[in-house]
Amino acid sequence: MSAYQEMAKQCKCCGKHVPLPTTLKEYNEVMLCPTTFSNVVEYKRIWKTLGKRPAGSIRKHFSDYVQQLVEETIDKNEDGTIQ
Ligand SMILES: [Zn+2]
Numbered sequence: 616m617s618a619y620q621e622m623a624k625q626c627k628c629c630g631k632h633v634p635l636p637t638t639l640k641e642y643n644e645v646m647l648c649p650t651t652f653s654n655v656v657e658y659k660r661i662w663k664t665l666g667k668r669p670a671g672s673i674r675k676h677f678s679d680y681v682q683q684l685v686e687e688t689i690d691k692n693e694d695g696t697i698q
Contacts, residue, residue, distance in 0.1 A: 626651060628680050643688045654681045662689055 623632045625639060625646040636648035642655055658677045661669050662685060668674075674682060 623648065628678065642684065645684065647684075651678075651681060654678070655684050658682065659685045659689065 617635075619635045619637060622639060623635050626632065626636070626648040627645075628648060628651040632648055636650070638649060639646045640649060640652040641647070642652055647655065654677055658669070658681055661673060668686075
């Protein structure tokens with residue numbers, strides 16, 4: 616198993632990343648591939664803009680994993696990585 620494959624296993628967004636990420640980003644002490652990290656940032660941005668949980672027509676574009684990560688942190692302070 617390559618170093619990239621080992622690293623990618625830290626991100627739990629899917630069972631197997633294709634293509635493999637070459638870097639990971641940290642959100643709320645969870646390591647994420649750049650795609651999932653970007654989706655978390657975008658979903659959180661939408662939530663904050665609306666001031667409430669986005670409707671299903673928006674949520675359907677984000678994975679359950681992304682929604683879960685944001686829901687667990689939406690009321691917490693910004694950690695600097697999200698701006
Ligand atoms: Zn991932």
